[in-house]
Amino acid sequence: MKISRGMENLFNNQIAMEASASNYYLSMASWSEVTGYEGAASFLYQQADEERQHMLKIVHYLNNLGVQAKIPSIREPASNFSSLESVFKAALKSEQSVTQAINKMVDVAQKEKDHSSYTFLQWFVTEQVQEETKFETILQKFDLIGRDKIAINEIDRQLGAMASQATNAA
Template structure:
């Protein structure tokens, strides 16, 4: 099957976004670990793995089409944060950027009547709703539980409880 050069570029650009998200979450996890937020550290290590899995889905999809994925060099992520709340806000902004890119690819697929890519992207549309909701819910915890040491400790415990193993990659 053939895809347009525009769609191929968009899919390869998404590989960059997913790789950067994975590295960003890895840097966030490291910051959390050093800062004493072990629950958040475990949560973001798992998030990093999940984003890498998403990246691989795009790589496999392109390669399966014979379009050849481009493996990018990526810039170093931010590695220091003012607070756990600031870190979570950064994560939400990252997910919103990914959502916008996914929606742009869906629009390209619809315009080009690229049904295979559209079907592939549907999973990501639904995934992004979940990702944004996760981080919005965590941010709500700061208002509900507070920003003092006890509130932040409860949020760290919440993140520990929310940590899940990385999803299996069906393309592997």
């Protein structure tokens, strides 16, 4: 099975995007841990691992087609954040960018009648709906619970619980 050069480039760009997202979450987790947000740190370390798994999923897909995946160098992500809320606003924005890229890939796969890539990408389409919803829900907590120290502590506690649930489910 072969894919077009254009589709191959889109997949390689997505590998770079997933790797970059993984590093970005790692940076967010590190900031959270140093700042005292242990729950957020646990949650964000898991997100970093998840993005790396997404990257590997694409690497294996290309390699299984006989196309060697390009492993990109990654530029240093932002590492200073003004607040826990700003971390999650940045995370949502990052997920929205990934969604746009995935949707573009789906459009190209449809246009080229690349049924294999189209089918492969459907998992990512579903995943991105879940990811955006997850971060939108977290951001809603700032409006619902508040932004004072007690509220932020509660949100951090809830993020830690979400990380624990994900670990137990795995």
